[in-house]
Amino acid sequence: xxxxxxxxxxxxxxxxxxxxxxxxxxxxxxxxxxxxxxxxxxxxxxxxxxxxxxxxxxxxxxxxxxxxxxxxxxxxxxxxxxxxxxxxxxxxxxxxxxxxxxxxxxxxxxxxxxxxxxxxxxxxxxxxxxxxxxxxxxxxxxxxxxxxxxxxxxxxxxxxxxxxxxxxxxxxxxxxxxxxxxxxxxxxxxxxxxx
Amino acid sequence: xxxxxxxxxxxxxxxxxxxxxxxxxxxxxxxxxxxxxxxxxxxxxxxxxxxxxxxxxxxxxxxxxxxxxxxxxxxxxxxxxxxxxxxxxxxxxxxxxxxxxxxxxxxxxxxxxxxxxxxxxxxxxxxxxxxxxxxxxxxxxxxxxxxxxxxxxxxxxxxxxxxxxxxxxxxxxxxxxxxxxxxxxxxxxxxxxxxxxxxxxxxxxxxxxxxxxxxxxxxxxxxxxxxxxxxxxxxxxxxxxxxxxxxxxxxxxxxxxxxxxxxxxxxxxxxxxxxxxxxxxxxxxxxxxxxxxxxxxxxxxxxxxxxxxxxxxxxxxxxxxxxxxxx
Numbered sequence: 001x002x003x004x005x006x007x008x009x010x011x012x013x014x015x016x017x018x019x020x021x022x023x024x025x026x027x028x029x030x031x032x033x034x035x036x037x038x039x040x041x042x043x044x045x046x047x048x049x050x051x052x053x054x055x056x057x058x059x060x061x062x063x064x065x066x067x068x069x070x071x072x073x074x075x076x077x078x079x080x081x082x083x084x085x086x087x088x089x090x091x092x093x094x095x096x097x098x099x100x101x102x103x104x105x106x107x108x109x110x111x112x113x114x115x116x117x118x119x120x121x122x123x124x125x126x127x128x129x130x131x132x133x134x135x136x137x138x139x140x141x142x143x144x145x146x147x148x149x150x151x152x153x154x155x156x157x158x159x160x161x162x163x164x165x166x167x168x169x170x171x172x173x174x175x176x177x178x179x180x181x182x183x184x185x186x187x188x189x190x191x192x193x194x195x
Numbered sequence: 196x197x198x199x200x201x202x203x204x205x206x207x208x209x210x211x212x213x214x215x216x217x218x219x220x221x222x223x224x225x226x227x228x229x230x231x232x233x234x235x236x237x238x239x240x241x242x243x244x245x246x247x248x249x250x251x252x253x254x255x256x257x258x259x260x261x262x263x264x265x266x267x268x269x270x271x272x273x274x275x276x277x278x279x280x281x282x283x284x285x286x287x288x289x290x291x292x293x294x295x296x297x298x299x300x301x302x303x304x305x306x307x308x309x310x311x312x313x314x315x316x317x318x319x320x321x322x323x324x325x326x327x328x329x330x331x332x333x334x335x336x337x338x339x340x341x342x343x344x345x346x347x348x349x350x351x352x353x354x355x356x357x358x359x360x361x362x363x364x365x366x367x368x369x370x371x372x373x374x375x376x377x378x379x380x381x382x383x384x385x386x387x388x389x390x391x392x393x394x395x396x397x398x399x400x401x402x403x404x405x406x407x408x409x410x411x412x413x414x415x416x417x418x419x420x421x422x423x424x425x426x427x428x429x430x431x432x433x434x435x436x437x438x439x440x441x442x443x444x445x446x447x448x449x450x451x452x453x454x455x456x457x458x459x460x461x462x463x464x465x466x467x468x469x470x471x472x473x474x475x476x477x478x479x480x481x482x483x484x485x486x487x488x489x490x491x492x493x494x495x496x497x498x499x500x501x502x503x504x505x506x507x508x509x510x511x512x513x514x515x516x517x518x519x520x521x522x
Contacts, residue, residue, distance in 0.1 A: 146492045
């Protein structure tokens with residue numbers, strides 16, 4: 001990939017403000033049946049995921065700490081924390097600074113354990129979109145348990161080849177083949193190494 | 196009722212494909228760990244045992260395996276652009292490396308032997324399908340079939356006719372036939388709205404099932420009498436579809452070889468193994484069994500045993516292979 005000519009030479013850079021976790025899940029609404037089902041589900045979960053320290057998150061309920069780690073659900077802010085410091089392939093700026101990744105564009109369906117990450121390329125004809133999406137996918141592959149499903153999409157209307165980019169990023173065979181390409185992988189690694 | 200008989204570990208990465216030999220004795224599997232493994236049932240332990248690990252020095256993922264009809268040859272397609280061929284020594288049941296088929300520009304995604312054992316088909320990301328003729332362990336390319344506009348995911352021969360099907364990222368399935376020394380596309384099956392991941396024939400070859408990223412399985416009926424109306428020599432017509440059952444991409448379908456029961460099994464990205472059966476009216480397929488969390492994560496392949504028709508093998512991203520019994 002030739003990075004000589006910048007696709008977007010002067011992207012808009014945004015101030016970065018810390019995000020506070022507003023409310024935690026309220027367990028009162030969970031019925032006994034739900035809990036049983038959840039425990040059954042959790043008991044067959046795979047190896048524990050590598051947890052990233054979350055210093056910036058204020059207080060955590062004592063009850064929450066008492067829960068075993070396997071019961072811990074991943075939430076949107078944890079995913080955002082994993083993604084915010086990924087570097088843009090073109091600039092020494094993070095996906096957070098460029099608002100390519102946004103906390104509000106991450107959704108998790110806890111029932112199906114499906115994480116949906118939408119990202120917004122800085123320009124609609126950005127040829128880096130697939131590469132950025134691949135960086136997000138690799139970072140999540142390496143950080144969260146395999147039992148979570150991950151869908152990665154460009155946010156609606158943010159790319160002229162939206163459908164083509166989305167399909168490529170979610171075709172696991174193509175992703176697997178791409179990640180066997182050592183040149184491509186080293187570009188991806190450069191973007192995510194300090195994230 | 197579905198019972199788990201065995202979990203076979205050994206591969207060290209995602210297991211893509213599993214194929215039973217025609218005599219139902221051997222199960223070949225391949226993986227992103229670049230290895231091919233041959234498994235056989237061991238009556239003493241009542242478990243499946245890995246007899247041999249084939250290392251062809253493939254430098255990348257081995258995506259697909261296919262047995263020749265007599266079980267003497269095994270073909271393995273790899274992302275490293277090559278397909279390796281292995282031959283079984285008659286006395287020892289051991290496989291030795293025979294040949295590499297090279298020609299595709301990029302990843303080879305699937306390989307399939309025809310019912311005569313003379314022809315082999317391969318397909319890949321370069322959008323082409325290649326047909327190879329085997330003679331004394333030598334393979335000559337006798338056709339390069341262009342027509343798909345994207346990645347070709349799967350090739351499969353008809354069980355008793357010289358017809359070849361290919362499924363693609365371009366949402367279609369194409370049917371190819373040799374006419375006057377030239378391979379031509381005789382029908383394009385349109386109905387899916389996303390990548391078609393897999394196709395399978397019923398045992399007699401009258402029907403095809405295709406599964407897709409659009410979460411549907413379509414059952415197509417092969418018709419020969421459409422010449423008058425469409426000018427085509429043959430045609431696949433959508434007969435019915437299985438909709439609303441799958442939660443994510445369907446990566447594999449397998450049609451049971453059972454003589455009486457019309458069963459289709461599916462392997463899905465939602466970690467479930469499903470088995471469907473024709474209803475009494477014979478028109479539609481109904482869900483008979485859904486195995487939640489059949490594997491820890493995505494199922495990539497499902498294959499009914501051709502002889503022991505109540506046995507099924509599944510493979511997964513969790514690195515494991517499972518053998519199931521359905522009664």
